[in-house]
Amino acid sequence: MSIVFAITFGLLGVAGLLTMLRIVRGPRTLDRILAVDVLVVLIVAGTAVGMAMSSRGIYIALIVVVALLGFVGTISVVRLVERREEYR
Amino acid sequence: MSVRDWISAGLLVSGALFCVIGAWGMVRLPDTLSRLQAATKPQTLGLLLILAGTAVRLEPHYAAGLALAGLFQVITAPVLSQLMGRAAYRTGCVDRSTLVVDELSQRLRAGRQ
Amino acid sequence: MAKRTLPGTRVAPSLLIWLVLVWLLLWGTFDVASLVYGTLVALVVLVLFPLPSHRWNIFRRPLRLVTVALYVVVDLFGSALRFLADIVRNGGSVSAAIVHVPVLSDVDHVIASAANVVSLAPGKFVLQIDRPGGIWYVYVTGVHTGPDVDKAVDDVLDMQRAVVWAVAGDEEASAAAGRAEEAKRRRRTGADRSGEADHGDQEREDR
Numbered sequence: 001m002s003i004v005f006a007i008t009f010g011l012l013g014v015a016g017l018l019t020m021l022r023i024v025r026g027p028r029t030l031d032r033i034l035a036v037d038v039l040v041v042l043i044v045a046g047t048a049v050g051m052a053m054s055s056r057g058i059y060i061a062l063i064v065v066v067a068l069l070g071f072v073g074t075i076s077v078v079r080l081v082e083r084r085e086e087y088r
Numbered sequence: 089m090s091v092r093d094w095i096s097a098g099l100l101v102s103g104a105l106f107c108v109i110g111a112w113g114m115v116r117l118p119d120t121l122s123r124l125q126a127a128t129k130p131q132t133l134g135l136l137l138i139l140a141g142t143a144v145r146l147e148p149h150y151a152a153g154l155a156l157a158g159l160f161q162v163i164t165a166p167v168l169s170q171l172m173g174r175a176a177y178r179t180g181c182v183d184r185s186t187l188v189v190d191e192l193s194q195r196l197r198a199g200r201q
Numbered sequence: 202m203a204k205r206t207l208p209g210t211r212v213a214p215s216l217l218i219w220l221v222l223v224w225l226l227l228w229g230t231f232d233v234a235s236l237v238y239g240t241l242v243a244l245v246v247l248v249l250f251p252l253p254s255h256r257w258n259i260f261r262r263p264l265r266l267v268t269v270a271l272y273v274v275v276d277l278f279g280s281a282l283r284f285l286a287d288i289v290r291n292g293g294s295v296s297a298a299i300v301h302v303p304v305l306s307d308v309d310h311v312i313a314s315a316a317n318v319v320s321l322a323p324g325k326f327v328l329q330i331d332r333p334g335g336i337w338y339v340y341v342t343g344v345h346t347g348p349d350v351d352k353a354v355d356d357v358l359d360m361q362r363a364v365v366w367a368v369a370g371d372e373e374a375s376a377a378a379g380r381a382e383e384a385k386r387r388r389r390t391g392a393d394r395s396g397e398a399d400h401g402d403q404e405r406e407d408r
Binding site: 001022034037042049052063071074078079081082 | 089096100101103104105107108110111112114115120124127128132134135139142145146147150154156157160161164167168171172174175176178179
């Protein structure tokens with residue numbers, strides 16, 4: 001089973017690196033926001049895998065809260081960007 | 089490995105694969121709208137699979153919390169993609185060469201007359 | 202102006218139950234203490250953030266809801282694989298379209314849930330909702346030719362019809378089915394496109 005966790009964490013790590021590449025490259029602000037949002041989802045996924053590894057559900061509240069905060073944060077930044085770029 | 093382990097392993101690995109596919113598409117695709125597709129959708133699917141894989145390995149009463157996290161993801165992902173897609177369209181983050189038809193711009197032009 | 206109930210004068214019991222349930226799920230413990238605190242938190246939330254008094258019950262037909270949920274899950278996997286295959290086949294580029302699709306319902310919450318369901322599957326999402334005109338503008342990937350565009354519109358219409366069938370009343374569902382067929386036929390016979398050509402003519406005349 002440990003090899004399964006190694007593979008899963010490896011894949012999630014690769015996904016995280018690719019996402020960071022998009023954060024660095026941009027080119028627009030929206031692309032970066034999108035990439036950060038994806039990174040939050042990857043972190044949530046990683047935490048879930050960590051829980052599966054230890055077989056203890058200690059981070060469940062953390063997962064829910066991080067997912068919701070990521071959503072709220074992304075929404076507010078998107079609205080901000082939309083307004084700023086529209087009236088430029 | 090028990091049957092439970094096998095199920096959990098399959099769910100976890102396939103979920104992680106969907107996450108990688110989404111990230112790969114996000115790097116590879118040409119414009120914000122298509123990247124949005126690649127980013128939010130396979131990502132949601134991947135997270136749901138991973139949560140399911142985790143739920144299989146934990147004690148049953150934790151599954152409720154994981155289901156809650158999955159439910160929130162399913163509810164929020166479309167809202168996010170709609171808001172972001174609209175912002176991308178309005179701020180001109182669309183690569184017109186990828187579009188076969190754009191009936192929204194036709195309508196906007198007709199409305200402006 | 203309609204009479205507005207003061208905030209906190211009416212707390213819907215169903216909403217209260219939902220919020221307490223979410224609280225219990227969040228903590229993962231089902232004992233008296235979390236029940237009491239959950240009820241307190243839910244009451245505070247409902248008093249501070251009152252919702253519009255008109256509410257609806259989407260669980261009137263649990264069986265239909267489950268059917269549609271299964272349909273959505275199957276569609277989720279199917280379109281994820283289709284989307285992926287399309288990207289790979291085109292070497293990382295994408296071919297997309299923005300199409301207009303008529304809205305099949307007049308009720309806000311039905312439109313919103315249908316839009317969310319359509320946007321959940323990979324490869325398409327509702328970009329813009331023209332509420333007074335009753336039109337969605339949907340962004341669809343994996344379309345290359347005219348027939349592909351028509352098929353994408355059909356898919357969105359079918360999905361919408363399924364959602365209306367699950368959450369709305371029977372007469373509304375059959376009305377939606379009628380509207381969907383009508384929209385498909387108009388699209389096939391090119392009535393919509395000639396409509397756009399009219400717009401084009403007008404543009405030229407105006408100039």
